[in-house]
Amino acid sequence: MNTIPVRVVAAEVIAEGIRLLKLSSQDGSPLPTWEPGSHIDVHLDPGVIRQYSLCGSCTDTSTYEIAVKREPESRGGSKFVHESLGVGSQLSISAPRNHFTTSTEADHNLLVAGGIGITPIISMARQFHRQDRAFELLYFTRSETHTAFRDELASGPLNSSCRLLFGLERDAVEATLDDALRNRHDGSHLYLCGPQPFMDTVRAVAARHGWPDDAVHLEYFAAAAPLDAEPQTSFDVRLARSEKTFTIPADKTIVDVLREHGTDVETSCEQGVCGTCIVKVLEGCPDHRDYFLTAQEHAKGDCMAMCVSRSLTKLLVVDL
Incomplete structure (x- = not known):
């Protein structure tokens, strides 16, 4: 598999436990173009490859941006990003891939993000705003300090279409989703990303209100750990x-x-x-x-x- 040599040109903490890295090609050439929803493979330690959504501007191919949450149960990826990478670090990435594309035919777009799930969602919001397409963004986080891109979403150009929802209990989350998903009209599409329990809740509420599967788009960051191992045969x-x-x-x-x-x-x-x-x-x-x-x-x-x-x-x- 072909990879692209890159270096870290900027690194900053943008929310509690979330670090943003800017990557540029080592030879200064433009990086491949990408669309909102795309992710890249990042080659970290030998044998450690992780997938991170691109969350910068898709109109700028001089750098890529990824935001990585420090996971307490890290298998090596997020810990390495937070502790071992800094400005000047060199690594390899894949070209962008996109399995989380936006529909060009949607009349209205509802974007729902939980926690670090904002990373693919924010690039969609920026594109819809730039194209003057109707959308609403619901962003659920533990608190203001855990909210990535908070200033941009709270007071920037996306503010009028964005609701920031801090520290809601499960019942309040479901009630908010119930209100948002209740009155779907033909042509509406739903995009969601976040922790699996959160996404399962969103999907359940959407199904309850008759959202068809082909209008619900999602991306998981990781598979859930099985509660009981399924029997396997040859x-x-x-x-x-x-x-x-x-x-x-x-x-x-x-x-x-x-x-x-x-x-x-x-x-x-x-x-x-x-x-x-x-x-x-x-x-x-x-x-x-x-x-x-x-x-x-x-x-x-x-x-x-x-x-x-x-x-x-x-x-x-x-x-x-």
Whole structure:
């Protein structure tokens, strides 16, 4: 996978526990263009790759901006960003990818962010404002000090379309969402990002008020830890193009086995969140365990996320 060498040209704390980095290419050349909702892979320590949403101006290709929350249960990514990176640090990133695109046909856009979930959402708000498109932004945070981009949202050009909601209890969050989502009209689209319990609440309220799945767009930052491990059994995967068949044991993923046998599979999060490894299914019934595909796509069964999903049938044939 091709990467882009970059250096950190600015670093600052923009809210409690949230650090913003500005990255520029090491040779001074423009970075690839991107659209709101895009993310990049950031190569940190050897073997540590994390995905972060771009949250700067998509009209400026001289730098990228990412904002990273310090996670108490950090597996190495956020801790490294907060403790080891500073101005002048050099690292590599991927080109931007976007699985969280905005609709060009929406008459009205409702943006809902919880905590660090503001990072992909704020670039959407800026674009809608710049294009003079109707939108409303609801941003839920623990407190004013935990609110990223607070000055811009509270007193900048986005202020008239933004509501900052601090420290609400769960019932108050649901009541606020209920009011916002109750009277959907045709042409409205919902975009949401944040911690999984928060997003589950938003989705439940939206479903209660009849929002169709194709009007609800979301992005998870990480898969939830399973409460109970799902039983796993072995199955076979056949690659239609090469006609090779591999057995996937209970303790390995499809991606693991294909890589062991020399078949390179492009992945990013390897948690079923980002959609990078989605492949077309030609035969068999996938056991979907991802957070990227919609319920309709799961039911249709003609594609799957190979990094986490398995098979309900003895054989899966995929378009590889």
